[in-house]
Amino acid sequence: MNKTKTFTIPTKAGTDVIDITSEVSKIVSDSKIKSGIACVFVAGSTASISTIEFEPNAVKDLKRALDKIAPENGDYEHHKTWGDDNGCAHVRACFMGPSRSFPFEDKKLILGTWQQIVLLDFDTKNRERKIIVQIVGK
Amino acid sequence: MNKTKTFTIPTKAGTDVIDITSEVSKIVSDSKIKSGIACVFVAGSTASISTIEFEPNAVKDLKRALDKIAPENGDYEHHKTWGDDNGCAHVRACFMGPSRSFPFEDKKLILGTWQQIVLLDFDTKNRERKIIVQIVGK
Amino acid sequence: MNKTKTFTIPTKAGTDVIDITSEVSKIVSDSKIKSGIACVFVAGSTASISTIEFEPNAVKDLKRALDKIAPENGDYEHHKTWGDDNGCAHVRACFMGPSRSFPFEDKKLILGTWQQIVLLDFDTKNRERKIIVQIVGK
Numbered sequence: 356m357n358k359t360k361t362f363t364i365p366t367k368a369g370t371d372v373i374d375i376t377s378e379v380s381k382i383v384s385d386s387k388i389k390s391g392i393a394c395v396f397v398a399g400s401t402a403s404i405s406t407i408e409f410e411p412n413a414v415k416d417l418k419r420a421l422d423k424i425a426p427e428n429g430d431y432e433h434h435k436t437w438g439d440d441n442g443c444a445h446v447r448a449c450f451m452g453p454s455r456s457f458p459f460e461d462k463k464l465i466l467g468t469w470q471q472i473v474l475l476d477f478d479t480k481n482r483e484r485k486i487i488v489q490i491v492g493k
Numbered sequence: 494m495n496k497t498k499t500f501t502i503p504t505k506a507g508t509d510v511i512d513i514t515s516e517v518s519k520i521v522s523d524s525k526i527k528s529g530i531a532c533v534f535v536a537g538s539t540a541s542i543s544t545i546e547f548e549p550n551a552v553k554d555l556k557r558a559l560d561k562i563a564p565e566n567g568d569y570e571h572h573k574t575w576g577d578d579n580g581c582a583h584v585r586a587c588f589m590g591p592s593r594s595f596p597f598e599d600k601k602l603i604l605g606t607w608q609q610i611v612l613l614d615f616d617t618k619n620r621e622r623k624i625i626v627q628i629v630g631k
Numbered sequence: 632m633n634k635t636k637t638f639t640i641p642t643k644a645g646t647d648v649i650d651i652t653s654e655v656s657k658i659v660s661d662s663k664i665k666s667g668i669a670c671v672f673v674a675g676s677t678a679s680i681s682t683i684e685f686e687p688n689a690v691k692d693l694k695r696a697l698d699k700i701a702p703e704n705g706d707y708e709h710h711k712t713w714g715d716d717n718g719c720a721h722v723r724a725c726f727m728g729p730s731r732s733f734p735f736e737d738k739k740l741i742l743g744t745w746q747q748i749v750l751l752d753f754d755t756k757n758r759e760r761k762i763i764v765q766i767v768g769k
Binding site for chain 1: 494495497530532534536537538561562563569570571572573574580583584586587588590591592594625626627629
């Protein structure tokens with residue numbers, strides 16, 4: 356069996372980190388699939404899905420680390436291609452990837468106590484993001 | 494068809510990298526599912542799953558790279574939240590993610606010769622980690 | 632239902648980034664599975680799968696960021712183990728991981744407009760890479 360569900364999330368310019376655990380959990384518990392894999396995917400080349408202990412200070416630490424790899428105010432070759440200003444967002448998103456997969460049992464995600472599922476939007480303008488949750492199991 | 498199996502692994506403080514290929518392979522070969530996807534997931538916000546050529550020197554190189562992004566002895570805002578000392582672990586785990594998915598055929602993982610599945614535990618104290626292998630296929 | 636398909640891609644020494652979206656899309660549309668998850672996996676410990684806006688300048692920016700974590704001309708402990716020269720490739724591949732999973736519906740991948748699936752081969756010599764696409768759904 357499988358089930359595809361989509362939801363959208365408004366995001367703010369800059370690296371916006373948003374807890375989407377409750378949305379994903381609800382999709383998993385509302386489906387008729389008891390156990391399996393939930394693939395959480397964000398459409399777009401400047402955003403990612405991951406997990407973190409979602410509290411403001413850990414998010415600050417994450418942003419500082421991202422700035423080491425791809426600084427927000429750096430020079431990017433990509434800016435020459437289309438006149439864009441979001442080169443850092445493309446690099447960050449490629450590193451972290453567009454999807455993470457999660458096991459579930461009895462219609463419940465198997466997460467650690469402090470482990471939340473987050474959307475990371477690295478883009479330099481406000482966006483409306485489409486998240487796809489694809490559930491496969493039985 | 495699907496199958497959920499769990500095992501635990503004791504880990505040491507600091508970035509502990511442990512080869513779990515044999516455990517995952519055994520779960521795949523023992524299940525009644527011939528081919529499909531095995532999602533290997535670690536519960537917790539300070540550990541990750543990935544692949545590497547598992548030999549001590551490559552692991553040393555990996556740790557050196559992780560120290561560039563999130564140094565073990567750095568200052569972390571997260572430490573102010575709960576008095577924790579594992580800010581580097583949260584950042585590293587968010588970067589590398591909690592899961593990787595692997596295809597298998599004839600009950601065998603399709604891995605490269607030098608490609609091992611590893612648990613990476615970034616936490617600053619010894620832990621007992623729960624690894625979930627969720628298999629979906631037929 | 633599930634389906635396993637494999638294809639090979641020749642790659643060049645150094646960090647070679649290759650758009651494989653059309654190959655993966657064709658496998659998804661040719662299968663008898665209407666919707667589900669496509670796990671795209673590369674066999675080998677020195678390559679990864681991710682997504683990026685595939686245009687030469689964004690790829691240049693990505694390479695510059697990878698050089699910060701694991702420089703191509705750096706010293707690596709791994710080189711002492713086998714006399715290899717591809718330590719940077721092992722570190723990069725472990726960071727980015729061997730697989731990404733993609734949802735699909737009506738036999739079509741759900742990708743953003745500028746989001747391409749890429750093989751990243753970090754190895755220091757030319758290779759022939761095996762990509763496995765494992766599709767699970769119904």
